[in-house]
Amino acid sequence: MKDRSNWLTAAAVSVFVIATGTFMFGKMTMNIKSADIRRDASGGIGKALQSYSAECIAGRKGWISAGSMISDAIRGNTVNGVYVSDNRLIDADISKRGSSAGCAGSINGFAGWYDGAVYIAAVPTSSGVYGDTVPSYIMKTTEKQQIDSFYSQLDTSIRRIDAYNILKMMSDEHIYFSSDTKWTMYGAYCVYRTVIQKLGFQPVSYDKYNIRHVTGEYRGDLYSRTLYMKCEPDILDIYEYPEGTKVTSCVSYSNDGKVSVCSLYDTDALGSEDMYDLYLGGEKPLVRIRTDVNNDRRLLVIGSRCAASFVPFLTQHYSEIAVISPEAMNKPITSLLEPNDYEQTLFLIGIDSVESENFKFIEMRELS
Amino acid sequence: MEYSSLFFIYCFLPVSLLLYYCVPNKLKDMSLLLMSMAFCGLAGLPYLAYVMVFTLVNYTCARHIYILSSKKDGRYKLIPMAAGMVFNIAGLFILRMDCFAWIRHSVRLPEGFFPVGVSLFTLSATGYLIDVYSGKYKADKNFVRFALYIMMFPRLLMGPVLRYDIFKRILRTRRIGFQEIGKGAAVFIKGLAKKVIAADTLYSMYSSVDSINVSDLSAGTAWMGISAYILCLYFTLSGIADMGVGIGYCFGFSFPQSFNYPLFSSRIRYFASRWHLQVIHWFRKYITRSFSARFKNRYVRKMIYVAAWTLAGFWYGFDAGSALWGALMGISIVIEKRLSNSKMLKATGIIYTFLLTTVFAVFLSCDSLKDSFRYIFAMLGGNHALADMQTLYLMKSYLVLLIIMMYASTDLFRNILIRSGRSRIKAAINAAAPAVGLLVLIICTALIAYSGSSDMILLRL
Structure with missing residues (x-):
């Protein structure tokens, strides 16, 4: 039973990661400008790639929107450094x-x-x-x-x-x-x-x-x-x-x-x-x-x-x-x-x- | 680079796994080393250069220790041993202590340069040199394997710190397969959730309290802040460690867990034996035992025990507060052993352990000893307020979360699983595990989608 569970976990996670990763990697290699990365690479090229990958994830708006809702539910009123009040964002x-x-x-x-x-x-x-x-x-x-x-x-x-x-x-x-x-x-x-x-x-x-x-x-x-x-x-x-x-x-x-x-x-x-x-x-x-x-x-x-x-x-x-x-x-x-x-x-x-x-x-x- | 970043999860890890699984068995170590070098290189070329030089120096020193010890007059092995030790310890001090910033500037290291994991691989390499020197095992000729011992990326950020013979055995007994990837993915996602969901949320609560002037803190707020800190520290360290162990499983390696639900232990000594297991074990093995063996007086031995804990504390933060945290832990364990039969201790075990470890954590969290004592003063109600509006606001916003996180930091859920045996509950949990794992991965991805990563917080080792 445990083996089957591991196998299913591997299959589900692999499919999701490969699909998301392929799109992200494709978009990154297509749009990347070495100058942008160089400018951002003060913390190492990996740091620059980390933030650049966030711009290249498939359905970025959907992810951020979902992240905001989850964050709002578990972390209170602050989402990505923005305070959410009743009538405005600050x-x-x-x-x-x-x-x-x-x-x-x-x-x-x-x-x-x-x-x-x-x-x-x-x-x-x-x-x-x-x-x-x-x-x-x-x-x-x-x-x-x-x-x-x-x-x-x-x-x-x-x-x-x-x-x-x-x-x-x-x-x-x-x-x-x-x-x-x-x-x-x-x-x-x-x-x-x-x-x-x-x-x-x-x-x-x-x-x-x-x-x-x-x-x-x-x-x-x-x-x-x-x-x-x-x-x-x-x-x-x-x-x-x-x-x-x-x-x-x-x-x-x-x-x-x-x-x-x-x-x-x-x-x-x-x-x-x-x-x-x-x-x-x-x-x-x-x-x-x-x-x-x-x-x-x-x-x-x-x-x-x-x-x-x-x-x-x-x-x-x-x-x-x-x-x-x-x-x-x-x-x-x-x-x-x-x-x-x-x-x-x-x-x-x-x-x-x-x-x-x-x-x-x-x-x-x-x-x- | 962080394990909890989109680039690592969706690009670096799948590509390195693909490469690792595609190459023939005899090239697997080499491919893993190349990926580890790429991992270091992505964190900056100075980082890669430091790790490479570090590996080369330790490899050379260990080889020379071994070669010289096999000669008739083996005392010359002390020279490479001393050279290796000085290089390792000096490197650690220079990179971690602010007072050596001028040396970092003079060798033109970039501003803010910090080779993440330096404390851990320095412990590993130093232990290796000591073991080779004392003849426990031979210095390995295989440079690729030794380089992996230092810089293998699944254990680079949070260990575990292993003895070299154990590391070799893990390498030898690797089990590669799709099921191992599933097992690894489950552990990795657990670690990711600890970091992204639990630690980052607790950090926002802790930083809320941290931003208030210590002299304005009410006792309730101070307690909530420091509880959030210790939980956040635990979830950060154990989360990153779990992610490393999970990645290790994916590559076929069974690395041991570093944290075994320490927070709600019933004794301080149980806490100590469950917190960052391999690191504490390292200090016990190479400091406490080595020195205690030379003294028979039990009071001297106790002092050595406390000194080893002080050193372990200092290793965490490289400041007086961290050293004092270690010393207090050591002293508490010594006193606790004397009182182990006390009925009072039995009745209040979990509560007193949590209270003491939380109070001690103040010394890890504050910037100076003066601030630490002022914070403890506030915790005792010294600022003339047990609770204020801030406390009520924090309770309203975070109390439920804090209780859930406290529960999550215990082994209660794991015990339910173990006790359920072969029952239907276990079958249902196993059936739901893949879907739950995927759902948690999606939630974590959503939470880091804006910034691209969840950075290491509180401590850099």
Whole structure:
């Protein structure tokens, strides 16, 4: 009886392992890029293969979704480092973020040689605003502390804007997606009202905008981490100001200098894997926007992903806006544009992205 | 690389088994060695280089000990013996102790480099050198077999630490077949479940308590935290050990189990004889017995016994807290032997053993001795609170789980199976075993599908 049981176990497990393994191995060998593995291989090539194999398992979404349900049942409210509350998902792994010293140093370096005025708004994620709903033993630090520490490392000439308290005060409103770390367009608008006054303009009042819901099926980065089915999808909005100024051109530049036409709202992205690319068409090293505002004011925005939904509000005030995404860059900023052509620079940086090494490109100047 | 990773379970293990089963018998050891080298190489080339150099040095030293001991003036065998011992022990200290980080930097080892299993294969190799030196057996000429003794991947991460003659016998008496794969798969899945389901869940409970400042801990929270720690430690170590044993079965080797349900033993000494069996046995054989034989005074012998336990504790963590854990275990066993007839001890056996081993575990879990004493102070209610909201929250979230895990860490279920004899219950369990095994494998796969692996936690040996 025991022998038959062993035989059956061997047969069942072998069939399952071989079927799963063949698919995984096939997908890994087809898609693998040695550069990706090299980049990830700090803990040994095996470590990189371990995480890469997770992306190649057949029916990955189904596995993660099932894992989330099992984890929820046996481990309580935390799934893959995401806290599952009654009405939203919150990143509980914020204590694992890297140091902000490199980013702060690069911004200081930039401010050192830049001739214009530099402003910065460090934007909290949903963990910063709703973190107090998570038990303290799960959320071991706060984003407020991280923002304060980041600001304390910046040069005194850089003008700081307190986005955290603005958003905290508005926390009852729909300022963050329930399944994403990023803010909604309304959250961006709340911060815009303060930022634009610091930059020397009066904000456009909220009631002048026509707000259009373009989809009710948005699921953000926290959903991708958990595939937690009980989380309701969110609405993505577009803010339009019919009586306002118009965008005359919107052009994006890749690292190799390729130019393509883009728009403030790329509705084609609604059919893509990441619907947040609706705003400015996703991350690109440089997007240059020209408007029919006749004041010859030019603004340089250097920002992380959350900046994309903020930029449409700025178009009402400047004749030209250049948006730089450090995450998408691989060479110095001066190879894309001359920052000193812009009299103001606004850093709009998600506090979850300050650990990125790409900020080093901001302070670098290409030798002419 | 972890055993509990998708890449290992679904790519590395099936490919290595396929290769092993396809090659002729005389090449099986060589194929297994190549797969073991690949396993080490995947953990990083510095790791592979270290293991290869380690193997070569120990092989050479053992051969020279043997050759010199067979000559007329055998005292020169002390030279290769000393060289091998110094190399092994220095390597272990340099790689495991923070105070030697400057040496690691100076030889340009990558940041955070740690050859997993180094503590275990160092024990194996050191024991081998001592045995060859004392003439228990010859130094093996077969380099492939010796290299397998050091780096065979099924026993690389968690042992078992075996004597070389026992290892050779296991190699000689291997039984290859589809049924062995079934037996191995069942043991592997049991280990995987211990690690992925039990240990990782308990770890989230332990880390919840660990994140609270010790001076704010109520007694209830502190007890729940340290109970989660000891259970988590047990399920992690025994889970990885079971996975290794299961892989061994698949390759036809019957490695012994390393843990025999120690947690709810009725005496501390039973706990000690069931916890990491081969490691504790190694210290008893090579330290306690070797030194005790030279002294007749029983108090000196007791001191040697405690010192061996202290060394075993130090081997776990390479810090003062771990050494103190070992010393306390040794002292408790010595005292317990004196009180073995006490009625009090008989009545409270399981409870007092669990309480003591749990309190001792504080020294393994905390970063410093000061923190350990502060934690014990909190466990005794020294922070002026027996329970608080945190305790209630933890009880609400984890109490049922904790009780289930406590039950799972005992041998009660196994005893039911044994006592059921040839009854229908046993037949039903055997019939359901393949489906249950597959289901558990699917659950574990789902739980690690996001990250790709379940990493080693709490201790790195």
